[in-house]
Amino acid sequence: MGRTPCCDKTQVKRGPWSPEEDNTLKNYVEKHGTGGNWIALPQKAGLKRCGKSCRLRWLNYLRPNIKHGGFTEEEDNIILSLYHNIGSRWSVIASQLPGRTDNDVKNYWNTKLKKKLLAAGKTSPSTTTAATTTTSFNLTPPSSFPADNMLPYFPILETNSHQEMLAAAQISLPELMEIPENVENSYTCGLFPAANPLPQEPVSSLSPSFSVDNNASGSSSWTTSSEDDKFLAEFGSGLLPCDVLNSFDFQEKLSDDQINYHPSFAYYSSSYYSSIT
DNA sequence: AATTCCTTCAACCGCTATGGC
DNA sequence: TGCCATAGCGGTTGAAGGAAT
Incomplete structure (x- = not known):
């Protein structure tokens, strides 16, 4: 027994969209919105298309401010x-x-x-070996970094890979802080904590140009300021203040493969930091 | 000029998540 | 609590066009 199709495929047009169809869909959505029901939309708009197809066309191509x-x-x-x-x-x-x-x-x-x-000579993280390959890349922060204009960041909550990694290595961390549901004002970058200690002093700007290799070496530089901003490390399902994390010797305890699954780090503004601490 | 191969990317497919009843 | 409809997502496909032969 197969799955119920979302629409009658013999009754709907498929394949590339014509300019006329684009116009019809665009005009309809701009005028009436989606009504929260894409399945019913094509009939209302007078399109012989599947609702899923309309949704995809709008989201990927027709909606405003799309860059290609x-x-x-x-x-x-x-x-x-x-x-x-x-x-x-x-x-x-x-x-x-x-x-x-x-x-x-x-x-x-x-x-x-x-x-x-x-x-560039680097394989995916899961296949990197303890050879000598090195890749460098830059992370450019937003121009007005930090504080008010940081990239909105969606917290990494779902994956347990870090926790599984730590469990496999029989490592326990200090107790994690709970990540609130609506995390805002943070900027993420991937760093190896042992090689790239995060600043414990307040910072106003950072130069996150660093290199990463499979021995977890590299460098990062940070600039201090009078801003009362803090760094927290996001680790699996919780947050760690960076002074705690920096004291934790990852290289000592993890294999080369494991260390490639390094935790993510998030920068939080002072107001956000104080709201959760 | 014709043919084949390769690359790109829009669109589709099928699965999971979510929300309403 | 379970069912159903729909939204959302990531993997895959295939048409189109460019590059190579």
């Missing part, structure tokens, strides 16, 4: 960093790139970025 092609170096770095941390969760990655869709990011990764990474 021309990924910047900064976007590359964000994708690389997030893919390294959370894997192929394209919708989460795309949410960090204004104007980009999950489909775009996925296609870009599969056709260009992955090859770029391989050409």
Whole structure:
């Protein structure tokens, strides 16, 4: 017994959208909205298309402020960093790139970025060995970093890979702080804590140009300021103040493979920090 | 100029998540 | 609590166009 199809495929048009269909859909959605029901929308709009197809066309192509092609170096770095941390969760990655869709990011990764990474001599995190390959990349923070104009960040809560990794290595961490449901004002970057200690002093800017290799060496630089900002490390399902995390020797306790699944770090503004501590 | 191969990316497929009843 | 409809997501496909032969 098969699955119930979402629409009668013999009654709907498939394949590429014509400009007329695009116009019809665009005009309808701009005038009436989706009504919270894509399945019913094509009939109302006078389109011979499946509701799913309409939804996809709108989200990936017709909705306002969509950007196509021309990924910047900064976007590359964000994708690389997030893919390294959370894997192929394209919708989460795309949410960090204004104007980009999950489909775009996925296609870009599969056709260009992955090859770029391989050409640079680095395999995916899960297959990196203890050889001598090294890859460098830059993370460029938003221009007005930090505080008020940081990238909105969707917390990495779902994956247990870090916890599984720690469990396998029989490592226990200090008690984690709970991550609130609505995390705002944070900026993420992937760093190896042992090699790249996060600042314990308040900072106003950082130069997150660093290199990563499978021995977890590299460098990062940070600038202090009078801003009362703090860093917290996001680790699996909780937060750790960085002074605690920096005292934890990861390289001592993890294998080369395991250390490639490094935790993610998040920068939090002072107001946010004080609201949760 | 013709053919084949390769790359790109829009669109589809099928599964899971979510929310309403 | 269970069922159903729909939304959302990630993997995959295939048409189109460019590059190579």
